[in-house]
Amino acid sequence: MRKHLKAKLDRSFKLTHDLVAHLDEGSLNLDLPSLPSNRIAGQLWCIVGARESYTKAIETGGWKGFSCSLATPRVKQSVLAVLDATHKRMNEIDFADLTDVQINLAFDLLEHEIQHHGQMIRFVYGNKLTFPDSWNKRYTV
Numbered sequence: 001m002r003k004h005l006k007a008k009l010d011r012s013f014k015l016t017h018d019l020v021a022h023l024d025e026g027s028l029n030l031d032l033p034s035l036p037s038n039r040i041a042g043q044l045w046c047i048v049g050a051r052e053s054y055t056k057a058i059e060t061g062g063w064k065g066f067s068c069s070l071a072t073p074r075v076k077q078s079v080l081a082v083l084d085a086t087h088k089r090m091n092e093i094d095f096a097d098l099t100d101v102q103i104n105l106a107f108d109l110l111e112h113e114i115q116h117h118g119q120m121i122r123f124v125y126g127n128k129l130t131f132p133d134s135w136n137k138r139y140t141v
Helices: 002-022 025-029 040-060 076-091 100-126 133-139
Strands: none
Touching: 002 040, 002 076, 002 100, 002 133, 025 040, 025 076, 040 076, 040 100, 100 133
């Protein structure tokens, strides 16, 4: 189960990266008018903050609060850089040695990332954008 969880996180993180790499930078500022939701950049800021915060919690064995280092969520290269850094950091964790509490935190992170994928699908459709091939294969969008 632990290897499977790590593989699911890896796939989810790659999908997020693929979508950001696929979108043009101007798309990061788009929203869905008259709906109560953050812009695409705000969604990405939350994804990064969750990755950083949950990874810290997994490493230390308990929640230490939410924080996000991404100061420029509307700059595509900044977003991609921090997505890569958080992915690398997660890959450095040895899931074989995690406690049940740490595993539950990893599941919470996976759930959070996938929830944002659902929101991003709505944003892409609502703004008449396109999806990368990996999203077409995974979510049949």
